Amino acid sequence: MAVDPVCGMYVAEATDLKAEVRGRMYHFCSGTCQLTFLRPEAELKKLKRDTAISLLLATPLVVLVMILPLLAAALGWTLPYGEDETAYLGLLLATPVQFAPGWRFYRGTWDALRNRMANMDVLIALGTSAAWGYSAFVTFLPTNVLANLFGTAQRLTYFEASAFIIALILLGKYMEELAKGRASDALRKLMDLQPRTATVLRGGKEEQVPVEQVLVGDILVVRPGERIPVDGVVVDGTSSVDESMLTGESIPIDKLPGAEVFGATINKSGLLKCRASKVGQDTALAQIIKLVEDAQQSRAPIQRLVDRVAAVFVPAVVTAALVAFALWYFLTPRGFAWSLSIFIAVIIIACPCALGIATPAAIMVGTGKGAENGLLIKGAEYLERARKVTTVVFDKTGTLTKGKPSVTDVLPMGLPEADVLRLAASAEKGSEHPLGEAVVRASESRGLPLADPTDFEAIPGHGIRARVGGRAVLLGNRRLLEATGIPLGAAEGELSKLQEQGKTAMILAVDGKVAGVIAVADTVKGHSGAAIAALRRMGIEVVMLTGDNERTAKAIGRELGFDTVIAEVLPGQKVEKIRALQAGGKVVAMVGDGINDAPALAQADVGIAIGSGTDVAMEAGGIVLIKDDLRDVVASIQLSRRTVAKIRQNLFWAFFYNTAFIPVAAGALFALGLGLLLHPVFAGAAMGFSSVSVVTNSLLLKRFRPHV
Secondary structure: OEEOOOOOOEEOOOOOHHHHOOOOEEEEOOOOOOEEEEOHHHHHHHHHHHHHHHHHHHHHHHHHHHHHHHHHHHHOOOOOOOHHHHHHHHHHHHHHHHHOOOHHHHHHHHHHHHOOOOOHHHHHHHHHHHHHHHHHHHHOOOHHHHHHHHOOOOOOOOHHHHHHHHHHHHHHHHHHHHHHHHHOHHHHHHHHHOOOEEEEEEOOEEEEEEHHHOOOOOEEEEOOOOEOOOEEEEEEOOEEEEOHHHHOOOOOEEEOOOOEEOOOOEEOOOOEEEEEEEOHHHOHHHHHHHHHHHHHHOOOHHHHHHHHHHHHHHHHHHHHHHHHHHHHHHHOOOOHHHHHHHHHHHHHHOOOHHHHHHHHHHHHHHHHHHHHOOEEEOOHHHHHHHHHOOEEEEEHHHHHEEEEEEEEEEEEOOOOHHHHHHHHHHHHOOOOOHHHHHHHHHHHHOOOOOOOOEEEEEEOOOEEEEEEOOEEEEEEOHHHHHHHOOOOOOHHHHHHHHHHOOOEEEEEEEOOEEEEEEEEEEEEOOOHHHHHHHHHHOOOEEEEEOOOOHHHHHHHHHHHOOOEEEOOOOHHHHHHHHHHHHHOOOOEEEEEOOHHHHHHHHHOOEEEEEOOOOHHHHHHOOEEEOOOOOHHHHHHHHHHHHHHHHHHHHHHHHHHHHHHOHHHHOOHHHHOOOOOOOOHHHHHHHHHHHHHHHHHHHHHHHHOOOOO
């Protein structure tokens, strides 16, 4: 168990993800200001039961003491009961409410005071205890003693106030829990994706086992339509797998032996046999759930400010209530009962429950919405900090680009385009060089038939030489052709153009003559341009930071519209470049995917890791983009701005309720001759409404849609 640093309440901590991951629901601690997770069935049922009991006992009191007397006065009725009967009935109905459902507030008060803190439970316990205690005291006093002590023989009690305030507060808490349950829908959906059982091959036989019993190295059998139980590698069979729950990609991914598969994704067509590689807490799904859980429990920097305010606010409220009581009691002829009702109303209306949940409610919905949109936000501080970003720095290779070369241009010179590509790919068939593999992939994608090369020779730094179908083929750079005495001719001008565009150009010569030019480049991801343009429209500076050569980097920078391109940067220098930007007063977000990006991701104010990148990069990033879509960089900043806007709205309304109504509760309007006085019951209703309104406002974040 741990003590909440703000309200002093004990909160439960679950550490075993595999054991706790199912059936969990988020709750605030009983002090209502720190997120935690408790068993939903017992906690929610208890709260529902306490709320029902409180309303069942308190409602008749309100009807008898407040509603019927008003109707009787308006209609000229004579009530069949008097103050004595009301007092005894009030004691009978209010006492169970005060010390059964209301006991949670005494427990919270004790824990808070023991930790030398003051929280909203202190205010609730103090206000309702004053109402109940005074009422119980006067219930048994003779009328002459009443007159001597309080200056009136009327037996005025506030049992209806103490009971109904507790009922209203519990009703508000119950509504909050239901709302927070809806707020965590995204997380529960993720949890529900995890298969319960797995088919494992053991001793040559298929065996159904709980997924928790799958071990690394087990061979799993996954039939069409089934969810893959854990992360693994295909060892037999071919199929297509729906990975939309992880990547957001709606098109199923083809899986062949050697391909990686992930737990909770759906096998669409063929039978697969997979070797388990990650189980339990190590699977991709479990890590996603853990990240979202951690983020929803974390405290944003703005929350720490609220905590400090709340620590001062509670004692100030008690002081204000005592001052109001003293002023009415000593300076007016209203008497003790009147002054006590003022004290109770001030205490209850000022209860800062809404203040306590203003930030965590919005953080919870915001991080959940991020998970729905493929944004894993590791902590509330990243969600809050992202809104302040003024500069986004992008790594190039694997982040802006696909990370592997592709053929971009085929320029025929003497042979048809298809023959140029077919001969070049045939010569490179079986090559392990990235440029050669790119040519082969391009040929295969067009369905061109490839021949087996003979007399193959790789010439380091120049290219290759081979015979294809009896023809002498050369494929390489300018130096290769110059060394063999083959004139470039018209290829000269094309080479210069392609190189200006940052592309690697290879010249194809067949039987001693230039036959064409093939350009290869690490092509830009289709969504990179849209992401950069959206960031610039938002007034955010975009910078490319890469170790690639300056010409290639600047060509891509021009294509995508970057403000600044910093090229030829060694991995160790990336951190220095980030620090230099920060030293200039900029709030920097770094977007990267590789191991060499990890230090820069950690140095940046907000590190944004590409989900398809390395584990090291994702560990260093504060935000992980599961879908490998750079438009989600824009979405994460937009979500941050919307969430912080909700937090500020929540705080405004919380402070508005807690401060604007204190003078009303203290009787200021009555003192000014307006005849308006806030009864403690209505003060409790207003306080409860403030909490519900804050949660409801936070739930509006569920409508968030990124605009790129």
